[in-house]
Amino acid sequence: MAEARIGQELPAPTMPEIAFAGRSNVGKSTLLNRLCQRRSLARTSRTPGCTRGVVLFHAALRDGTNFVIADLPGYGFADRSKAERDAWAGLIERYLRQRASLAGVVILVDSRRGIEPEEEQLISYLEHIHRPFMVAITKVDKLTRVERDRAIAAVRNRTRTPVIGVSGESGEGREEILRRIRGLVKFDPVPSQGDTDPGTSDRTPQSR
């Protein structure tokens, strides 16, 4: 497990990576723990915004699929300074554009909020750089079936990418997310040792 803070470097890519992005409090840590069937893979917190770097975890599924989870720092803080928001965008855009091992991105969207300007920006950016991505609509257990179908349909109107309703609480959507991740990971060859990744260097990352 490694963490790169803004201005630091990530470890060299060794296996396909799936990045998870979403605003703080969207339910990312809860979903990551659910996907990996762990209680404490990712720190869950009621204090939003405590993670500011890209955190990498090794995920090994029961069927033998191995990949790296990149937990991207949460966004969506109106009270952060413009400099801080620019630093976030700089780190994330560089990571998304340059990370050689990045096989795909899961954008988490709160089912009660829908796509807001930050999500719109991220979707447009990923479309622009042709990175595969999917959208996970979180906390669907909080909605009635009608509300939840409406929330999913609204995102499907914006993008042709897969849109999956999920709940870290009930586990709903877990299998579909994992199935799609397997598909992305399988067809994305691990970069060979000699490949250079401009997003990384040999510097030892800070580990926790």
Ligand SMILES: Nc1nc2c(ncn2[C@@H]2O[C@H](COP(=O)(O)OP(=O)(O)O)[C@@H](O)[C@H]2O)c(=O)[nH]1
């Ligand atoms: N009802 C419900 N609450 C959730 C779900 N996922 C997360 N939460 C709650 O939302 C809050 C933020 O969750 P967390 O996973 O820490 O969000 P993160 O900031 O995106 O990592 C916590 O109070 C969680 O208990 C979910 O699927 N359903």
Ligand SMILES: [Mg+2]
């Ligand atoms: Mg979290």
